[in-house]
Amino acid sequence: MKDRILIVGAGLVGSLWAVLLAKRGYQVEVFELRNDPRKAGFKGGRSINLAMSDRGWKAMERAGIKDTIRQQAIPMRGRKMHDTAGQLTFQPYGDQDQAIYSVSRGGLNIELIDIADQYDNLKFHFGYKCLGVVAEEAKAHFEHRDTGEHLTVNADRIFGTDGAFSAVRRSLMKALPRFNYSQSFLDYGYKELHIPPTTDGKHALDPNALHIWPRGQFMMIALPNVDGSFTGTLFLAYEGQTPAFDQLNTDEEIMAFFQTYFADAIPLIPNLLEEFRENPTSSLITIRCSPWRYEDKVLIMGDASHAIVPFYGQGMNSGFEDCTLLDELIDAHDGNWAEIIEAFNHSRIKDANAIADLALRNFIEMRDKVADPKFLLRKEIAAHFNKIYPEFLPLYSQVTFSHIPYSEALEEGHAQDALFEEILVLDGIEHNWKDNPEVDRIFRKWMQGRPVLATS
């Protein structure tokens, strides 16, 4: 008889993990706070689209829905920067055949739930709020949000995939004697703004790019949706700096702000003032903790154990990679859960911390550096190195287009920083970097000291 598995949370990670476990024949029960999104529809307004990259696709493949999702995904081959004069520049993410993909969170979640629901050994229970788990007994308490019914569920193992404000994590925090935990908010909030399709139903901007309006201390971005619209997101300090959300109160202040910084976007957002006033300002949290498990009985995954800021587009991807890695560990340890969970807990936390760091660092890159000539020059030289020496992979590609552990990518990123610090100070480098023997010498010497990275 296979283990009874309880999954708390049927978001993206929870429903994917449910599919992978059901496939293997485990008895899976999934409890979710929200109502069934297939009946209730998805609440929009926040995080309506996400960027799927290689780590995510690998997991989709494992779940058998790569092709289905691919059909609803829009490839974004690079960043398109909008300067204050409305001038556009394009910066590819990688090779011409490489892209990240704008996907709908709601659509993807429904797809995963649908697939999971086909298994007889898997059952969803919607509308149940988790009140906490009793870790040492692998049981969880729930309350139905409408009926108030209380329910206790016993299992052999519990997986907490209940997001950044995880109830399962809260229980672990009490049950474990030395639980390291940090929650850290940026002083920035974000607000979503809608860019509808043009009157003839087309995208109002190039749909095959992630649009960025980098403005130094703040920025706006826009990702394409399949219906021809874009979801724009303004990232701005809550207060204290100028400009900041708390400085933008009257219609005049809001319009003046957009006219100064995002003039070319104003005609694209017809309900700008209304949306600015009525859409919520959401916060940006980073969560780190350790350990992630209670013996072999409880494990937290995805945002529940490592919520990150969205600036590297790796929140969903890292959660999906949790599922891939665990699924691989089931094979490697022949279903011995004590070993599987211990191995995952041992190796994955440093990767989660690394992508948390990378995501925070990328905020500065997106809002500021992408408009910096030195940064663009570095990108160009890095792409050139990569063409000559394919084993040289720029940091962005390692994170986005490979399966190299995040912690190794971060380390590699630091090493690449050191390399370019040497190169970018060379005289006249802006013009003479091609076929420059000194650049070549520095690069070759640097490459000799680098480890060979596993790119599979």
Add this chain to the structure above:
Amino acid sequence: MKDRILIVGAGLVGSLWAVLLAKRGYQVEVFELRNDPRKAGFKGGRSINLAMSDRGWKAMERAGIKDTIRQQAIPMRGRKMHDTAGQLTFQPYGDQDQAIYSVSRGGLNIELIDIADQYDNLKFHFGYKCLGVVAEEAKAHFEHRDTGEHLTVNADRIFGTDGAFSAVRRSLMKALPRFNYSQSFLDYGYKELHIPPTTDGKHALDPNALHIWPRGQFMMIALPNVDGSFTGTLFLAYEGQTPAFDQLNTDEEIMAFFQTYFADAIPLIPNLLEEFRENPTSSLITIRCSPWRYEDKVLIMGDASHAIVPFYGQGMNSGFEDCTLLDELIDAHDGNWAEIIEAFNHSRIKDANAIADLALRNFIEMRDKVADPKFLLRKEIAAHFNKIYPEFLPLYSQVTFSHIPYSEALEEGHAQDALFEEILVLDGIEHNWKDNPEVDRIFRKWMQGRPVLATS
């Protein structure tokens, strides 16, 4: 009519803060989980003595009990290191007239409660567990630990001085929209071991020193008590390293460990095996959070907002300094609490983070570096600089014998690290540092770049 003030927690910081507020005529109610220590006695076994340094004494002076406490305090003028062969070396903390003072936590707490209790406008309530506060209404819920009685207390302002596992902080965490919080445990635990007086009632070791048995990855220390005993504390990894607590299970293993590393301490600890087995292994936590206040209604202080590891002897001192600074702010802002609390929250958090960092860093210094000749050489040269240029204050002195904000001391510490990195690599520095023109040149140049620190 003066504000009604509620203080949650009558530990060291809570009872001192109660004294300072009562002195100013506020209506003060203090609720404490434990029973009245004047009747119940103090539970020993943990944290029985603390090291009072200048920041603490300043606060004692404000409370009017400096002389009383001074009589029960034992000056420790330096570190006395015990090597594995039992050889002793002494390292002064500062000038000959400078010392840190071993004081009894219990005795000091009783003294503070006694003083506070003399005010008619101050009332203690013992045995009440805080269940949480309603921050926006400045009210708190309590339950009596014996009778189970529930009580709600309304105030104008609440101060949470309820320690590292603060219930007030837990409520702030829920009430504030973006509360940054981290709790982080060392992989080390500590265990107290008792060194009784000799048969003729004397201290078994020099009482005017803090004794350290530095062993690289772990250490033991001992602080003197007025009754002729010492409290020894072993700091050791919980697990995974050798040696570690989880490797020491049988009597043979424990004795072999002590014989190898602490042979000279064995005869001093007559109940070694019994105490090792029966005394708890306690954990070492660092807590950082921000903000510390809810409007002008709730403020957390001391360990409740900044618990640190004990290795710089600044846990109590930093909590007492919170009281001093707030008391000074009451004068500076003429009793305007919105301003006082905001100013404190604005300036003090970085200092709390700095002393947290310094305390973590000092663990490595105590267990490892104090036995390192380069480190001792640096101490010697620093003391020499200080004699010639009194404005050069070694980091330890800044933290321990001054009132310089911790964050400035930490910054100065980094700068001093850079200075000594330059000096200690000079050829033959061990022998030729005195009257060495190159040392002098490096030092003078370095001094030119330093800010003048406020030492008062």
